[in-house]
């Protein structure tokens with residue numbers, strides 16, 4: 171019957187052990203914030219300006235680009251009309267754009283933050299408002315065809331000419347062509363360009379420059395600038411990721427973003443407090459990817475868990491009705507770890523945001539001591555959470571069988587969008603190696619007697635010797651300590667291995683490369699241990715109803731026990747955990763799967779993701795999967811005519827001639 175919720179799904183909701191709304195409030199920071207978020211979303215969802223477009227999967231690249239651009243421009247207009255505040259801005263935009271990435275997106279997520287973080291007060295005055303009001307549109311142009319990871323290897327030059335007080339921006343080679351920046355291809359008329367700064371005959375490394383790239387009158391490229399779109403990608407095709415070449419393009423001296431480093435009119439270079447401050451916007455964006463990872467995994471688990479309650483398949487017991495596929499333990503083992511990771515990353519993202527605010531606050535006051543930890547934490551968390559998210563979405567997709575492979579499920583698009591976060595804003599392996607670099611340094615410091623603090627404090631506190639006696643593997647504290655022990659041992663092992671290689675005569679760089687697999691694994695173990703500890707501390711300390719705490723505790727247990735059993739070898743290596751402990755962890759894990767089963771739907775409902783954000787026939791809140799699957803397929807462009815034109819062009823003549831031969 172129209173409007174009714176699938177009875178299986180309705181029953182799941184009735185049987186939950188806790189109040190979903192209470193958990194939603196916890197996730198979003200209180201009942202008032204939830205109410206506000208829903209209200210802001212409803213403004214977008216009910217606005218006819220955003221409805222009527224067809225499903226993006228049925229659109230051509232050009233249709234997609236234009237329709238998302240149009241929507242994005244409508245959001246700018248509506249934000250003014252509706253007085254949407256800064257705090258509600260991203261909620262409104264996400265809802266209006268249904269999570270899509272228009273050509274304007276990088277203006278919001280990279281161009282404006284770069285001006286904010288790298289610009290002087292005067293520069294902010296000049297460019298912030300135009301960028302926010304969208305009288306200029308900007309890209310963040312750093313990556314080149316030949317270099318993305320190795321920022322010091324960028325080839326674009328910005329050479330200061332004191333006679334005119336200008337910088338000359340130049341792309342000396344094909345490989346120096348800026349390649350990938352979002353919105354650069356067709357949409358932007360400005361870009362912050364990362365280029366090697368040359369002044370008084372000396373190179374001072376990569377710095378950011380504000381460059382006008384298109385005419386503000388007719389949008390044609392400025393003299394000396396060649397621009398274009400780099401072509402379709404795995405996903406995100408509403409965005410015109412682009413290329414740009416500069417042929418001795420002159421910009422005023424004031425266009426160098428000079429909050430940290432400066433070039434005086436006579437060409438004198440003034441050093442920043444740290445050369446890495448030019449990278450602050452990357453650190454910020456990496457931090458935001460942790461929440462994107464949590465949300466992407468939350469979306470995937472919402473889709474897969476709801477569908478797994480609607481879908482019935484096979485016979486568990488002879489003669490009995492087909493069970494919901496979520497009743498199979500193997501299905502729970504696929505999905506619940508993804509669900510648990512989504513929660514774990516959500517809380518980790520919250521920590522990351524707080525750390526970012528607190529350390530950048532100190533940096534504003536001139537205290538740079540937290541920069542290294544902030545970089546290591548954001549790089550490691552970005553790498554770890556996006557990798558788990560990407561793999562996890564694919565697990566969710568496969569858990570939905572054939573229908574998961576259809577775009578109707580929303581999972582293919584979610585995967586190909588989500589997986590881009592493993593590469594963008596610092597390739598994951600490279601990022602994890604940055605965390606490893608910090609850990610090795612900390613280890614060496616702790617060896618020489620320094621007491622470590624912050625997220626690495628445990629490296630000096632945890633003893634590497636095995637602990638004997640029975641362990642209560644269901645105790646969260648025991649699990650956290652086991653993770654810390656594992657990480658500390660792996661960091662120590664990788665660092666000592668490096669020292670051994672160097673003692674054998676290898677250079678530091680060669681020793682680093684020959685130990686980099688160990689280093690990556692150690693850094694992953696470190697981040698994993700941080701995420702477990704942060705999850706455990708959150709569930710233990712947060713102010714919430716006991717029924718919510720109980721289900722979160724089970725979820726935390728699951729995340730942690732899953733990690734222990736999946737990486738059993740690491741925990742067994744030095745005998746810290748025994749085979750008996752691992753067996754106990756496996757049995758507990760099975761028990762927690764069964765314990766969480768009745769709450770699975772309520773746990774995904776608590777993410778409060780609207781159907782308009784999920785884009786999934788399988789993950790619909792009402793669970794009416796089959797009728798909508800049928801309706802969705804009708805929209806396929808191939809169904810526009812009963813007999814497709816290629817029948818007349820190709821198939822008919824072919825069949826006819828074959829029949830004639832009979």
Ligand SMILES: CCCCCCCC/C=C\CCCCCCCC(=O)SCCNC(=O)CCNC(=O)[C@H](O)C(C)(C)COP(=O)(O)OP(=O)(O)OC[C@H]1O[C@@H](n2cnc3c(N)ncnc32)[C@H](O)[C@@H]1OP(=O)(O)O
Pocket residue numbers: 269271280310312313318319320321322352446449450452453462463465466469541542545587588590591594595596597600604607608
């Ligand atoms: C339902 C929801 C679904 C949602 C899902 C989707 C949401 C959509 C959202 C979004 C969509 C996508 C949006 C895309 C946007 C993308 C934008 C871009 O990609 S912009 C380009 C980024 N480019 C990189 O990140 C380059 C990476 N490379 C680097 O950062 C550097 O080159 C690095 C770190 C690899 C090396 O840097 P060195 O060569 O300058 O430094 P060295 O020599 O290695 O180190 C010197 C010291 O500096 C430290 N260091 C390096 N970077 C640092 C930093 N940033 N801060 C502090 N210290 C740093 C190092 O740790 C080292 O420290 P010691 O010497 O050991 O103490």
Ligand SMILES: Cc1cc2nc3c(=O)[nH]c(=O)nc-3n(C[C@H](O)[C@H](O)[C@H](O)COP(=O)(O)OP(=O)(O)OC[C@H]3O[C@@H](n4cnc5c(N)ncnc54)[C@H](O)[C@@H]3O)c2cc1C
Pocket residue numbers: 276280310311312313316317318319320349350351352406411590593594595596597598599600603
């Ligand atoms: C969707 C998307 C949007 C993007 N948007 C922008 C944007 O708006 N602006 C912008 O400037 N850029 C953008 N980029 C570019 C992005 O930042 C780079 O692609 C990214 O930083 C990775 O660099 P790379 O492509 O040079 O990879 P590479 O470094 O070439 O990576 C290739 C392989 O080499 C390995 N590798 C490289 N260096 C090392 C090392 N030191 N140690 C061990 N292994 C190593 C990597 O692990 C990887 O396996 C975007 C990219 C994508 C996919």
